[in-house]
Each structure stands twice: as C-alpha cells, then as structure tokens.
Amino acid sequence: MARIELVNLEKSFGAVKAxxxxxxxxxxxxxxxxxxxSGCGQTTTLRMIAGFEDPTSGEIRINGKVVNDLEPRDRGLGMVFQSHALFPHKNVAQNIEFGLRMKKVPAEERVRRVREVADMVRIGHLLDKMPSQCSGGESQRVALARTLVTNPSTFLLDEPLSSLDAKLRRELRAECDRLHQALKRTFIFVTHDQEEAMTLADRIVVMRNGEIVQVGSPMEIYSNPVNYFVADFFGSPSMNLVAGEIVQGTAGTRxxxxxxxxxxxxxxxxAKPGAATLGIRPESVGVAIGAKGDIELPVRLVEPLGKDTLLYFDAGTERAFVAVTEGLSMAEIKVDERIPLTLDPLRIHLFESDGRRIDTGA
Amino acid sequence: MAVAAAPAAGLPPPPARVVSRRRAIRLFKISLLSPLIVMFALVLMPALLLQLYFSFHQWTVYLGTWWDAEFVGLDLFQEVLTDPRFGWAIVRSLLFATGSTIGCFVFGFLLAYLMYEPFRGNAVYYIIFILPMLTVPVVVAYTAEMMLYQSGPINDILSRLSGTEFKPAWLSDPNIALATVGLLEIWNWTPFSFIIMLAGLSAIPKEPIEAAEILGASKWRIFWEVQLPLLRPVILLALVLRFLEAMAEFPKTWALFQGGPGSATETLPIYIFMTTWQYFQISKGAAMSYIVMLMMIVIVLLAIRLLRREKQSLDKMYEQPSKAEG
Known part of the structure; x- marks a missing residue:
C-alpha cells in the first residue's frame, strides 16, 4: 500500500532549477x-522520491507521512536503474538475495524466495551466472528480480528499458505491465519514450523544463493535448502541425x-483572429480521391507498411503533412499527384502562438 | 598491386595496406620506447654490469685499479648470506615496509573515504592532505628531530592531552627508533595512498551503491559488500607501490639515526650504504645490492601477476554495461 504525495516539490542544482x-x-x-x-526533471523527481536527492523545498509524503528526512532504505521502495546497477562481483542469485540478506531474512527462506522471483521473471536458469555473462535484457530482468524480492510498496523505474534494443524493449515492457497487474503495487516509471508511456501508464505525467505540463490517461493526453508541446511529443507518426492564422469573416471562422x-x-x-497553429493527427486526415476535400496537397512520399500506408504530403511546412490510410489500397498513388484530403472536424486542434490550446468550451 | 585485391582460396595474404599499417604501428611503438632503451643501455646497463663485476671480484677504493681486482667467485654472496647483520637488516626493512604500508593505507583510505563525495571547500582539505607528500624527506626528518625531542613540543602536547607524564625517547630509545621512522614514513606518504584510493573510490559507478542503499544496506554494509570488493585491484596497487617505496626508504632514516641507536634502524638501504661507503667494502655492498635486487624482482613479479589477475577480473565485471548498450 503506498499513496505518494508530492507537495510543492522543488529541486535546484546551483542556479539551475531542475x-x-x-x-x-x-x-x-x-x-x-x-x-x-531528456533532462526535463523526471529523473530528479524520481530520485527525490527514492531519497537519493534532497528536495530544495517541498514535501514528499508516503501514506500521509512526510519522508523527506528518511534514508532511502527506510522508505519501503524498490528501484530499477537505467544501467541495471547489478553488483558485478556477485552472481545472479547473490544479487537477487542482497536485499533479503540486508533485512536478515533466514537463509532457507532467502533461497526459496530467490527461486520464486527468478521464476517469476524467467531467469531461473541464470542464478549461477555472473552479471557479465548476462545479456542486456537478462541483466534488466535480474535487476527487476532483485527489486521484486524485497516486496516493496512502490517500484521506481528509471528509464529501465532505454539501454535495450527495440525488440527487448517491447518484451520487457510487457513484463512490467504483467508484473504491475500481478502485484497490484504502485509503479512509477520514468522514460523519454512516448510510446512506452502510452502503452504502460494508467496516468501519464508529461513534464517539461521541471514542470508538469499535463496529467491524464494515455487517451486523454493523446486526444486532448493541452498545448503544442504535448501534441507534438505524443504519437507516432506525430501530429501534423501547420502554422497559419485564424480569420473571422462573413463566412465564419477560417x-x-x-x-x-x-x-x-x-x-x-x-476564437481570436491572429497567428495560430492547426494540429491534426495523421489518422484523422481522410484521403478523398475523386471527391471534394477540405484541402488538396501534392504527394511527396508513399510508405506502404503492410497494415497501413503512410502518405507524406508537401504542405509547405518543414515537416511533411502525414496521412495514415488502412491497408495497401493507397500504395499505388504516384508522387506529385495532388490528392484531396478531408480533416475530421472533431479532431482539429488549434494552438495559440504561445503553444496553449485554444479551448473551444465544448 | 591489383593482384592483392583478388579473392584467393583459403587464407588470403593480408592486403598491402594492412601490412604497411602494422609496420607503421610497430615503428611507432619502437620510436616511443627508444629513449628508454637508450637510457637503459647507456646508464643502467653499465651500472648493473659494473655492480655484477664487483660482486664477483674483491675490490675496494684503496686496492689499486678496479680492473685488476681478484676474482672470488661466489665468496661474497656467501659472505653476505651468512652475515647475521644482513639478515637483521632484511627483517627490519620488511617490518618497516609492512608497518608503514599498512599505516599509510589505513589513513589514506580513511581520508579518501571522507573526501570522495564532493563537499564545500573540499579543495582546501585536498591540498592539506597532499602537503606531506610534497615535503622533502630530509626536511621531514629535521623537522621531526626538533619536534620529537624528549622534552620537545610533541611529548609536551601528548602529556597535556593525556594528563600524564608521557615522555618516550623517540630519537634515542632503540626499542622505538624504527617505529619513529615508521610513523614519519606514514606521515610523509599517506597522501600517496590517499590519492590512489580517492581515484579508486571516485571511479566506482554510483548506481550499484544506490541500488544497495535502497535495498536496505547500511553505509557500513555498502562499504563492505560493494565498495571494498570493487576496489580490490586499486587497494592492491596502493599497497604494492607503497611497499616497494618503503623498502627503499633512506633519507629520513639516515638523517635521523644513521642506523642507530645501536643498529635499531639499520634497514637494508642503510646497511648497504654503510658497508659500501663507511666500511668501503665496495664488493660486498655490490653483492648485497644484487641479492636485494633479486628479492625485489621476485616481489615485483608476484605483484604484477596479482595486479594483472585483479585487472582481468575487473574488466570482466565491467564488460556487462557495454554489452547492454548493443
């Protein structure tokens, strides 16, 4: 059981407010x-929760109790590090067992519990190996097991997957998800990978320059970004963003x-007339061949991915204007062809010049 | 030249480019080593050969020309090895080196442990801790001589602090004379161990220590279970280097005691010096030097072996992070 409250938490390193x-x-x-x-303050926040950094001001409470002055080992937390941080001179079993030994758990019980968690993260066959004999993915599983075995109330994971290749990352992501569902513990996961955030989180906390920009479920963050930054950060391919202006005229708002x-x-x-940025996700752009679209753009690149086909258009912007179409029906479109496109009116976002979303009141 | 590029069955000869590259690398290595080789050939080698010549020929400064000296075979080596004074010199040197090495290491490590996490004003402490090493050993000896008089300032301070009459005769009691030099050696060279251990401590990655911290380890357990094992190669290096240096300590011992009182501080360097330049037994001194040199070579070879093994195990330990990047 752990409910963690961060209250007016601040951390400065010299003149830099992290x-x-x-x-x-x-x-x-x-x-x-x-x-x-990277460097937006998420890792510092996590390290303050863990107790490795002292907050410059503010409070950290675990289950209502202020823990600012508690040593890391007295906070009942477990942490997995980006670099795995295994003890290189101890074998896998000794690594996993370490936390139990520090808590003076009797030897037989230690052996039993090490076995248990090793099987849980499928590294039972590695127990006698040294960390240097384990691959990156295996090392991270060992690190997970070492944390699991101490039965912490909360798991702190500091970019645990960023040193792994894409396939292993997906695999271990699923592992984290599975562990969270099985253990029903609090997980605090730090990453700079939006995809990881989207797939794992109950709630995402988007940070930038040491401040929270938006908090919400992955769907909320994806479909209702509060500003240009969040809109641009989430989604792959990212949201189409076109700089232009809002004009109020007799024909309505354009x-x-x-x-x-x-x-x-x-x-x-x-909406106030003036400079603004229009944002629309690639999947909300419809390709309307033979019909009348909202806009008409020349194709620059066609990328058939199998399940989907990505169409890149030239909208005069730095980044191509992207549309996603299902299947391969659009794969035959020729480059330079002008294609009429429709924009789903419900999915159009507008951002002010300072990045804030123009709220519709709807 | 075009032939070299053609694929051949079996093992093709390395392309000309690789060969010339290898040759260039070898040339570069030789050119780097050459000053050392020249110095060895011109300076060290003649001295070693002359020493070898003297240790097989009975000669001293008043015995006529040295190239006419009488060949005595292994007589001198036999004399040295059966000389109880030489035996005692070895014992004293080993005692002195072992004791002062341990002292330097303990204090050096302690200071390094206090200093390795940066804090405000640590540079000032760093300079203070380094200072003794920058002091000329003879100056250390003469300063110590003034401080350590039986009714001098050190005994005075110790007496006041302890509240009892504390008056050891640091400089004239044969029972503690060697210990006096040992303490001075520790004062003089603790900075050396401090620097090596500070570098070693700072080089340990932070994450395993933090991992241990959050897993419930106390500072003491972290030190014992994580830092110390990871420091083993560095510790060994600090001990070996200091030990070898301490075996050769001469200036402080000579300036303070000249081997006395009695023969209480007659270590190997002192005894060799006295034999050679006070008793003018140049040949016996040469034979002694050779025996000591062989002794030290054995110690050094052992140390190199140990260090190499430690380094390999360290390399193996740290293989893993680089692999994980892939």
Missing amino acids: VKDLTFTIEDGEFIVFVGP FRAPHFDIALPTRFGT
Missing part, C-alpha cells in the same frame, strides 16, 4: 509514467495557411 513547484498525488496501485524529453483555407468547426466561433 524541478519547479511540483504538486501531484500518485494513488495506491497506480502505474504512473513520468515522461518528457484557418488560413499557404496551402490551407478551411472553415473551422463552429466550436471555434469565438
């Missing part, structure tokens, strides 16, 4: 993912950019 006035509550049993570009002149849905009726 974490700014962070207030946030992690509910018991939740899988929370702190995500943001958005204009070099290749765009579209009528905005009525919910944007009160």
Whole structure:
C-alpha cells in the first residue's frame, strides 16, 4: 500500500532549477509514467522520491507521512536503474538475495524466495551466472528480480528499458505491465519514450523544463493535448502541425495557411483572429480521391507498411503533412499527384502562438 | 598491386595496406620506447654490469685499479648470506615496509573515504592532505628531530592531552627508533595512498551503491559488500607501490639515526650504504645490492601477476554495461 504525495516539490542544482513547484498525488496501485524529453526533471523527481536527492523545498509524503528526512532504505521502495546497477562481483542469485540478506531474512527462506522471483521473471536458469555473462535484457530482468524480492510498496523505474534494443524493449515492457497487474503495487516509471508511456501508464505525467505540463490517461493526453508541446511529443507518426492564422469573416471562422483555407468547426466561433497553429493527427486526415476535400496537397512520399500506408504530403511546412490510410489500397498513388484530403472536424486542434490550446468550451 | 585485391582460396595474404599499417604501428611503438632503451643501455646497463663485476671480484677504493681486482667467485654472496647483520637488516626493512604500508593505507583510505563525495571547500582539505607528500624527506626528518625531542613540543602536547607524564625517547630509545621512522614514513606518504584510493573510490559507478542503499544496506554494509570488493585491484596497487617505496626508504632514516641507536634502524638501504661507503667494502655492498635486487624482482613479479589477475577480473565485471548498450 503506498499513496505518494508530492507537495510543492522543488529541486535546484546551483542556479539551475531542475524541478519547479511540483504538486501531484500518485494513488495506491497506480502505474504512473513520468515522461518528457531528456533532462526535463523526471529523473530528479524520481530520485527525490527514492531519497537519493534532497528536495530544495517541498514535501514528499508516503501514506500521509512526510519522508523527506528518511534514508532511502527506510522508505519501503524498490528501484530499477537505467544501467541495471547489478553488483558485478556477485552472481545472479547473490544479487537477487542482497536485499533479503540486508533485512536478515533466514537463509532457507532467502533461497526459496530467490527461486520464486527468478521464476517469476524467467531467469531461473541464470542464478549461477555472473552479471557479465548476462545479456542486456537478462541483466534488466535480474535487476527487476532483485527489486521484486524485497516486496516493496512502490517500484521506481528509471528509464529501465532505454539501454535495450527495440525488440527487448517491447518484451520487457510487457513484463512490467504483467508484473504491475500481478502485484497490484504502485509503479512509477520514468522514460523519454512516448510510446512506452502510452502503452504502460494508467496516468501519464508529461513534464517539461521541471514542470508538469499535463496529467491524464494515455487517451486523454493523446486526444486532448493541452498545448503544442504535448501534441507534438505524443504519437507516432506525430501530429501534423501547420502554422497559419485564424480569420473571422462573413463566412465564419477560417484557418488560413499557404496551402490551407478551411472553415473551422463552429466550436471555434469565438476564437481570436491572429497567428495560430492547426494540429491534426495523421489518422484523422481522410484521403478523398475523386471527391471534394477540405484541402488538396501534392504527394511527396508513399510508405506502404503492410497494415497501413503512410502518405507524406508537401504542405509547405518543414515537416511533411502525414496521412495514415488502412491497408495497401493507397500504395499505388504516384508522387506529385495532388490528392484531396478531408480533416475530421472533431479532431482539429488549434494552438495559440504561445503553444496553449485554444479551448473551444465544448 | 591489383593482384592483392583478388579473392584467393583459403587464407588470403593480408592486403598491402594492412601490412604497411602494422609496420607503421610497430615503428611507432619502437620510436616511443627508444629513449628508454637508450637510457637503459647507456646508464643502467653499465651500472648493473659494473655492480655484477664487483660482486664477483674483491675490490675496494684503496686496492689499486678496479680492473685488476681478484676474482672470488661466489665468496661474497656467501659472505653476505651468512652475515647475521644482513639478515637483521632484511627483517627490519620488511617490518618497516609492512608497518608503514599498512599505516599509510589505513589513513589514506580513511581520508579518501571522507573526501570522495564532493563537499564545500573540499579543495582546501585536498591540498592539506597532499602537503606531506610534497615535503622533502630530509626536511621531514629535521623537522621531526626538533619536534620529537624528549622534552620537545610533541611529548609536551601528548602529556597535556593525556594528563600524564608521557615522555618516550623517540630519537634515542632503540626499542622505538624504527617505529619513529615508521610513523614519519606514514606521515610523509599517506597522501600517496590517499590519492590512489580517492581515484579508486571516485571511479566506482554510483548506481550499484544506490541500488544497495535502497535495498536496505547500511553505509557500513555498502562499504563492505560493494565498495571494498570493487576496489580490490586499486587497494592492491596502493599497497604494492607503497611497499616497494618503503623498502627503499633512506633519507629520513639516515638523517635521523644513521642506523642507530645501536643498529635499531639499520634497514637494508642503510646497511648497504654503510658497508659500501663507511666500511668501503665496495664488493660486498655490490653483492648485497644484487641479492636485494633479486628479492625485489621476485616481489615485483608476484605483484604484477596479482595486479594483472585483479585487472582481468575487473574488466570482466565491467564488460556487462557495454554489452547492454548493443
């Protein structure tokens, strides 16, 4: 059982403010993912929860109790590090057993529990090996087992998968998910990989420059990003973002950019005219061959992926304007062909020039 | 040249480019080593050969020309090896080196442990801790001589602190004279062990220590179970280097005691020096030097073997992170 509250948490390193006035509550049993570009303060936050960094100000509470002055070992937490951090001079069994030995668990019980968790993360065959004989994926499983065996109330995972290759990453991601469901413990996971965040989290905490930008379920974050940054950070391929302006005229509210002149849905009726960025996810862009689209753009690249086909259009922007179509029916489209496109009006986002989403009130 | 590029059955000869590259590397190695080789050939080698000549010929400064000296075979070696004074010199040197090495290591490691995590003003402490090593040993000896008089400042301070009359005769009691030099050696060279251990401690990756911390280990357990095992090669290096240096300690011992009182501080370097330049038994001194040199070579070879083994195990331990990057 662990409910972790962060209250006005701040951390400065000299003149650099790594974490700014962070207030946030992690509910018991939740899988929370702190995500943001590298250096945005997520790891510092995690290290403060673990007790490796002292907050400059603010409080950390575990189950209502302030733990600011508690040593890491007295907080009842478990941590998995990016670099695995195994003890290189101890074999796998001794590594896993370490936490139990520190807690003076009797020898027979230690052996039994080491076996148990080793089987749980499928490394039973590695117990006699040295860490140097384990692959990256195996090492991370050992690190997981070493944490699991101490039965912590909360698992802190600091970019645990970032040193692994893509296939192993997916595999261990599933492992984390499975462990969370089996153990029903609180998981706090730090990553800079939006895909990891989307697939694992109950709630995602998006951080940037030491501040929380948005908190929400993966779906909320994906479909209702609060600003340009979140919109751009999540999703692969990322959201199409087109800089232009909002114009209020007799024909209603319109958005204009070099290749765009579209009528905005009525919910944007009160939007202030001026510079703005239009955002729409690739899957909300419809390809309307033979029909009249909202816009018409020339194709630059066709990428048939099998299940989907990605179409890259030239919208005069730095990044190509992308549309996703199902299957391979569009794979035959020729480069330079001008294709009419429709934009799902419910899925159009508008961002002000400072990045904030223009709220529709709807 | 075009033929070299053609694929051949079996083992093809390495392309010309590889051969010339290998040759260039070898040339580079030789050119780097050559000053050392030249110095060895011109300076060290003649001295060693002359020493070898003297240790097989009975000669001293007042016995006419050295190239006419009488060949005595292994007589001198026999004399040295049956000389109880030489035996005692070995014992004293080993005692002195072992004791002072342990002292330097314990204090050096302690200071390093206090210093390895950066704190405000640590540079000041660093300089203070290094200072003794930068002091010339003879100066250490003369300063110590003034401080250690029986009614001098050190005994005075010790007496005041302990509240009892504490007046050991540091400089004239044969029972503690060797210990006095040993303490000075420790004071003089603790910085050396400190620097090596500080480097070693700082080089240990942070994560395993933090992992141990959150797994419930106390500072003491972390030290014992994580830091110490990872430091083993560094510890060995610090001990070996210090031991070899201590075996050769001469200036402080000579400046303070000249081997006395009695023969209490007559270590190997002192005894060799006295034999050669006070008794003018140049040949016996040469034979002694050779025996000591052989002794030290054995110790060094053993140490190199140990160090190599430690280094290999360390390399193996740290193989894993690089592999994980892949």
